[in-house]
Amino acid sequence: MKMTHQEFSVKGTTYMIRAAVVTDAQNLSEVRWQIDGETSHLDREQGEAFIDTPGFEELIQTDTINEKNLFLVAVVADQVVGFSRCEGNSLKRFSHKVEFGVGVLKDYWGYGIGKNLLTESIRWCDSNGIRKMTLNVLESNKSAIALYENVGFKMEGLLENDKLFADRKFHNTVVMGRFK
Template sequence: MRVTPKEFCIHNLRYIVRSAIVKDAKSLSEVRLQIDGETENLDREKGEAYIDESGFKQIIKDDTESSSNLFLVAEANEKIVGFSRCEGNKLKRFSHKVEFGVCVLKEYWGYGIGRNLLKESIDWADSNEIKKITLNVLETNDKAIKLYEKYGFEVEGILKKDKILSDGNYYNTVVMGRFKG
């Protein structure tokens, strides 16, 4: 599905949140690879589960055609600096919900990009009969957890010792959800 682009200006950085288009595929592949190497907050290490340009073209095409998927990008200085996806489920019993994921280049943290990708996704979900948004977040990512709570997400569960990070320790994954009744 597509949304109307929105422009934001925070701390003198002008950026647009818009739907992903096929010509974004190469940039998305590069940005995802870079982000995976910049933080342990995400599931992948750099290079794992790599999606190439043609893979992103297919995801964008599928998401654009699906009424229960949304693929957004944040573009600043004519380059993609972050993106988010809401992925629905084709099974009828789960058709009321989507799973949300977001990532932003470390250089662009602090400009509200993740927050605005989240807000636009929530607005889209609320206006498209989607009742529930779910997400997973690393227990140490306090900033993200506080942001999600601010937008109505609640902790639904904890996946104990779910991830092993570079320090050799195991960490919990926090499962959160936002239900609009």
């Protein structure tokens, strides 16, 4: 079961969260590239692990047919401004869980888009027999950690000196999980 779209209105901005479709691919490629340059909270620097339009088309098609994957987009005025993915695993011993990731354009921070993408993903997991969601977050991203804890995630571990930034400083990664 894939989700139906949900509409939200926050601070005068209306946005929709819905499943990604193939026609979102070009917009997603551009948005992901932009998000990677707007924050240091993600795994990539801008341009690294770039996914072009055909790459996103393939990813969306795969996620659409795979019952253990969910690819959501947040859309304002027909433009993708954020996205999230839950990616399952085909191995039987991991079939009960998905890994969650999210990104939102900086201009749209503070509108609850990340929180609503997460909430819709949790709802999808809970209604589809997914027992565990996992994610990784930089230890310095206190607001994201607080959000995750607020919806039931717990710290499961700390990866020390896990990321090396362009300034040559190391950063820790918090491994979090939510078990239903």
